Amino acid sequence: MTNLYGFIFQFIQLIMTLVLSPLLLGWINQCRYWLQNRQGPGVFQPYRQLVKLFCKDAVLADNASPLFRMTPYFLFACMCLAGTIVPVLATNLPFASVADVIVLVGIFALARVFLALAAMDIGTGFGNLGARREMMIGFLAEPALLMVLFTPAFISHSTALTTIVDTLSHTRFIIYPSMAFAMASYLMVLLAENSRIPVDNPSTHLELTMIHEAMLLEYSARHLALVEWASSIKLYDYFVIGFALFVPWGIASGNHLSSMLLAFLALFIKLAFAGFGLAIVETLSAKMRIFRVPEFLGTAFMLAVLGTLTHFLLEA
Amino acid sequence: MGFFNPDMAGILPISIILDILVYWLVIGFSGLIFIRNRKIVSQVLFPLGALGGIALLSITAFSITHSPTSAILPLGLPDLPFHIRLDALSTFFLFLLGISSTGICFFSSGYFSRDGNFSPGLVCLQFHLFLVSMAFVFLADDAYLFMIAWETMAMSSYFLVVTDHKVPEIRKAGYIYLLMAHISATAVLLCFGVLQKAGLQGIGGSYTFDMMRHLNLDNFWATTAFLLALFGFGAKAGLLPVHVWLPEAHPAAPSPVSALMSGVMLKTAIYGFLRVTFDLLHLQIWWWGILVLTLGLITAFFGVIFSAVQNDMKRLLAYSSIENIGIIMSGIGLTITFQSYHMQALASLALIATLYHCLNHACFKSLLFLATGSVLHATEERNLGKLGGLIHRMPWVAVLALIGTLAIAGLPPLNGFVSEWLLLQTFLLTAGFPQPYLNMLVPVAAAGLVLATALAAYVMVKFYALIFLGQPREKKLLEAKDANYWERLGLSWLASCCVLLGLFPVEVIKLLNAVPGLLIGQALGKVTSQTNWLFLTPISPDRASYSPMLFFSATTIIILITFLGVRLFYHGRVRRTTAWGCGYPMQTFRMQETAESFGQPIRTIFSPFFRMRSELPSPSDPAPHYHNITEDRFWYVLYFPIGRFIRFLSNLFGRIQQGRISIYLLYSFLTLILLLLLI
Numbered sequence: 005m006t007n008l009y010g011f012i013f014q015f016i017q018l019i020m021t022l023v024l025s026p027l028l029l030g031w032i033n034q035c036r037y038w039l040q041n042r043q044g045p046g047v048f049q050p051y052r053q054l055v056k057l058f059c060k061d062a063v064l065a066d067n068a069s070p071l072f073r074m075t076p077y078f079l080f081a082c083m084c085l086a087g088t089i090v091p092v093l094a095t096n097l098p099f100a101s102v103a104d105v106i107v108l109v110g111i112f113a114l115a116r117v118f119l120a121l122a123a124m125d126i127g128t129g130f131g132n133l134g135a136r137r138e139m140m141i142g143f144l145a146e147p148a149l150l151m152v153l154f155t156p157a158f159i160s161h162s163t164a165l166t167t168i169v170d171t172l173s174h175t176r177f178i179i180y181p182s183m184a185f186a187m188a189s190y191l192m193v194l195l196a197e198n199s200r201i202p203v204d205n206p207s208t209h210l211e212l213t214m215i216h217e218a219m220l221l222e223y224s225a226r227h228l229a230l231v232e233w234a235s236s237i238k239l240y241d242y243f244v245i246g247f248a249l250f251v252p253w254g255i256a257s258g259n260h261l262s263s264m265l266l267a268f269l270a271l272f273i274k275l276a277f278a279g280f281g282l283a284i285v286e287t288l289s290a291k292m293r294i295f296r297v298p299e300f301l302g303t304a305f306m307l308a309v310l311g312t313l314t315h316f317l318l319e320a
Numbered sequence: 321m322g323f324f325n326p327d328m329a330g331i332l333p334i335s336i337i338l339d340i341l342v343y344w345l346v347i348g349f350s351g352l353i354f355i356r357n358r359k360i361v362s363q364v365l366f367p368l369g370a371l372g373g374i375a376l377l378s379i380t381a382f383s384i385t386h387s388p389t390s391a392i393l394p395l396g397l398p399d400l401p402f403h404i405r406l407d408a409l410s411t412f413f414l415f416l417l418g419i420s421s422t423g424i425c426f427f428s429s430g431y432f433s434r435d436g437n438f439s440p441g442l443v444c445l446q447f448h449l450f451l452v453s454m455a456f457v458f459l460a461d462d463a464y465l466f467m468i469a470w471e472t473m474a475m476s477s478y479f480l481v482v483t484d485h486k487v488p489e490i491r492k493a494g495y496i497y498l499l500m501a502h503i504s505a506t507a508v509l510l511c512f513g514v515l516q517k518a519g520l521q522g523i524g525g526s527y528t529f530d531m532m533r534h535l536n537l538d539n540f541w542a543t544t545a546f547l548l549a550l551f552g553f554g555a556k557a558g559l560l561p562v563h564v565w566l567p568e569a570h571p572a573a574p575s576p577v578s579a580l581m582s583g584v585m586l587k588t589a590i591y592g593f594l595r596v597t598f599d600l601l602h603l604q605i606w607w608w609g610i611l612v613l614t615l616g617l618i619t620a621f622f623g624v625i626f627s628a629v630q631n632d633m634k635r636l637l638a639y640s641s642i643e644n645i646g647i648i649m650s651g652i653g654l655t656i657t658f659q660s661y662h663m664q665a666l667a668s669l670a671l672i673a674t675l676y677h678c679l680n681h682a683c684f685k686s687l688l689f690l691a692t693g694s695v696l697h698a699t700e701e702r703n704l705g706k707l708g709g710l711i712h713r714m715p716w717v718a719v720l721a722l723i724g725t726l727a728i729a730g731l732p733p734l735n736g737f738v739s740e741w742l743l744l745q746t747f748l749l750t751a752g753f754p755q756p757y758l759n760m761l762v763p764v765a766a767a768g769l770v771l772a773t774a775l776a777a778y779v780m781v782k783f784y785a786l787i788f789l790g791q792p793r794e795k796k797l798l799e800a801k802d803a804n805y806w807e808r809l810g811l812s813w814l815a816s817c818c819v820l821l822g823l824f825p826v827e828v829i830k831l832l833n834a835v836p837g838l839l840i841g842q843a844l845g846k847v848t849s850q851t852n853w854l855f856l857t858p859i860s861p862d863r864a865s866y867s868p869m870l871f872f873s874a875t876t877i878i879i880l881i882t883f884l885g886v887r888l889f890y891h892g893r894v895r896r897t898t899a900w901g902c903g904y905p906m907q908t909f910r911m912q913e914t915a916e917s918f919g920q921p922i923r924t925i926f927s928p929f930f931r932m933r934s935e936l937p938s939p940s941d942p943a944p945h946y947h948n949i950t951e952d953r954f955w956y957v958l959y960f961p962i963g964r965f966i967r968f969l970s971n972l973f974g975r976i977q978q979g980r981i982s983i984y985l986l987y988s989f990l991t992l993i994l995l996l997l998l999i
Contacts, residue, residue: 058890065899069711081878102867106741110732120781126899127790132913139778140921146774157748163864298925312763
């Protein structure tokens with residue numbers, strides 16, 4: 005019976021990933037508008053955007069290959085899968101054992117490689133430029149992300165996210181100094197990987213500064229909708245991974261309906277606060293030049309390595 | 321048949337393997353009969369060779385768990401017969417040879433059927449001789465046969481490298497290769513000498529590995545033997561700083577030969593190193609492992625950043641081989657360290673990861689080298705900056721090369737990811753060394769490994785996108801033809817190996833598990849005892865688990881549902897038009913990314929590692945010419961000074977040589993007087 009409940013909750017978690025991610029994006033944007041003394045279109049704007057894009061006619065470039073048309077579906081699937089692996093509501097869901105944190109990083113890398121390939125498929129200048137910059141950020145951010153994940157993996161002697169969450173939240177309450185380094189590094193990686201402001205600007209189409217948007221220039225209508233949706237799911241995934249690592253309290257360890265409701269409530273509060281925090285970071289910082297990004301991500305990488313070293317120095 | 325064993329004849333796997341090798345030799349020598357007949361050589365002999373590969377693959381997969389068998393061949397010198405032995409380690413490497421050679425032989429049938437500047441029969445002979453000599457390297461059980469097979473391998477591959485010997489660069493590459501091969505062979509020979517001599521107290525003629533196994537060396541001699549093996553086998557594998565021959569020799573050869581050299585021949589060095597370190601030597605000292613780990617990581621990092629700045633597609637792949645050898649070596653380093661502390665479970669996990677990566681590299685690197693062969697044949701262009709858009713002209717090669725690209729970039733659910741996952745798991749488990757500073761080294765080493773693999777993804781996007789995506793950068797690419805049937809068969813074979821090795825890791829590890837049982841003394845228990853083939857759990861499900869099959873099916877299901885959902889609920893209207901030029905009207909295909917521009921971020925970020933000379937035109941130049949040469953510093957720091965020193969020495973000796981007989985007579989007279997005085 006528990007197995008059946010497990011599958012039901014797993015399914016609920018997938019649906020939540022799909023539904024909540026545009027809402028999260030809308031909330032972050034709305035907070036940003038408020039912080040900038042603007043009215044804003046409301047938190048439901050991303051949904052309207054998706055519906056609009058899904059209704060339009062698709063326009064494809066003459067030399068678009070099947071790879072270009074397949075990529076949006078692929079991205080979408082990768083991000084959804086990542087959302088089901090992370091323990092968002094409960095730690096004992098059946099799908100969690102399919103993959104651990106290293107596989108999670110692999111999934112993000114897979115999605116990135118596909119997007120970069122699709123961007124280079126048409127052969128226009130902007131697609132190429134975006135792909136090159138995205139891959140550059142990727143190879144700098146991916147090691148940093150893995151090193152961030154290694155710190156809790158060393159603490160809990162496991163790379164399975166469920167075990168990490170169990171160790172960090174349920175068994176005992178200790179404040180680990182190494183996790184502070186990891187958290188700082190994780191924030192920097194989150195900003196870079198989701199093309200948020202100090203690294204990239206999600207709302208610009210200025211050629212010199214675009215990274216993520218440059219890769220999507222050739223996409224339209226339903227393909228664009230899927231890619232945009234996948235990007236918002238990616239942001240949501242990064243948020244919930246962050247919650248699982250750094251604020252795991254509230255994630256249920258059993259299948260009881262009450263603890264699930266509690267977990268859901270906790271998730272909602274965490275998302276609201278984190279979204280607001282991201283909006284503040286984005287409002288307070290200016291976009292940096294592309295040449296500075298390696299330094300930024302190099303710092304994140306060093307912080308993450310320091311985190312693991314701190315673990316061995318102080319906590320082992 | 322060259323098999324002689326009076327006790328049990330005929331049924332042993334070792335005799336079947338010998339039969340296969342004889343069969344390959346027969347095929348090779350029948351190449352001489354049809355020396356000019358391109359059709360028979362390519363359509364009959366090479367496919368027959370592939371059948372040999374399949375046979376080798378099946379027999380080794382079947383017999384890897386058998387206990388070691390040995391035999392004595394009635395060949396060799398009168399009192400020095402050849403000893404051969406088939407144990408788990410040699411069986412595994414023969415399996416690897418079987419997998420790769422099957423695909424490569426099929427591909428060669430297509431590749432060598434096209435016109436070219438070579439004699440097909442000779443290529444056939446050298447090719448099969450190369451295969452047989454590699455197999456004998458794996459089988460040899462004495463230093464004598466090992467060195468003969470090792471030299472035959474070097475010579476036959478040298479002749480294959482210089483197949484197109486009319487091109488001066490290729491001759492130069494062949495020369496460098498030959499030189500390095502012999503330096504490495506000398507070191508290996510010295511290593512065997514140490515192994516045999518140092519323990520030789522009263523035992524005569526111990527050139528067999530069996531004798532070496534039973535000798536107990538003291539620390540000093542063991543370290544000497546180990547360092548010689550590291551240098552000799554490292555030079556053959558392309559370990560830093562003796563890697564410089566690899567990016568010259570591998571691209572110069574015809575593509576199937578490059579595939580064989582990168583995919584299998586580099587592994588013979590890995591095999592030799594494993595054989596000496598774990599089988600012939602009795603003790604392992606912890607700092608050996610740290611040395612190999614460090615060297616491996618430096619090699620991996622160096623290989624990948626150099627591969628990112630290459631313009632030539634085959635050189636890019638050759639540098640990427642250096643990277644992979646680095647990863648394999650770092651795995652061996654971990655294994656040695658664990659073994660020296662008697663942490664056998666971890667040592668066997670590290671060894672499994674290493675062997676898995678060997679197998680993976682044999683598949684995807686061969687696949688990609690073969691794909692460049694098809695591209696080269698279709699376009700006669702190997703500069704990445706002059707290719708592009710081939711996915712439309714060569715869909716077969718494009719799809720199969722995509723699988724190889726994703727596999728080598730270490731992405732799930734393909735095979736490259738499995739070995740990297742296992743290796744990272746090993747790193748994460750390390751926190752139990754008795755020395756605390758070794759524990760601190762682990763995260764740093766893991767960081768290095770992760771950085772190298774992340775960079776590999778960058779390199780592979782560059783490789784794939786510049787060849788197959790975008791618009792054709794040259795007019796002649798419009799006439800490119802897809803690979804022929806044999807080539808497709810070879811590519812598909814290797815691509816499906818990449819997929820299968822990625823999706824069924826538990827089954828593969830069950831096969832590999834015999835090797836740590838032999839070398840470490842303990843096999844990985846958990847993987848095989850757990851009957852669940854879906855989940856790869858090297859230690860326990862709590863610690864880490866990965867199920868590529870479920871991952872793959874879940875992705876497929878989500879893609880299908882999304883696709884159907886989009887199909888069902890929304891109209892499918894699609895309009896085709898020219899790409900949006902962002903308001904710039906005069907865009908041409910020449911304005912796409914080139915190999916240089918894609919490598920630019922790497923060149924800037926890691927600039928201290930390269931030796932660069934660039935020529936940037938001024939903005940007002942009416943005929944601008946951009947020029948950038950990125951070179952390996954090792955040539956200038958290490959090799960050219962050595963070369964200059966040798967030239968200086970030979971000049972000194974040259975002074976003595978005057979070319980006049982009277983002076984030489986004077987020399988002999990003086991020597992005679994000197995000797996008389998001494999005695």
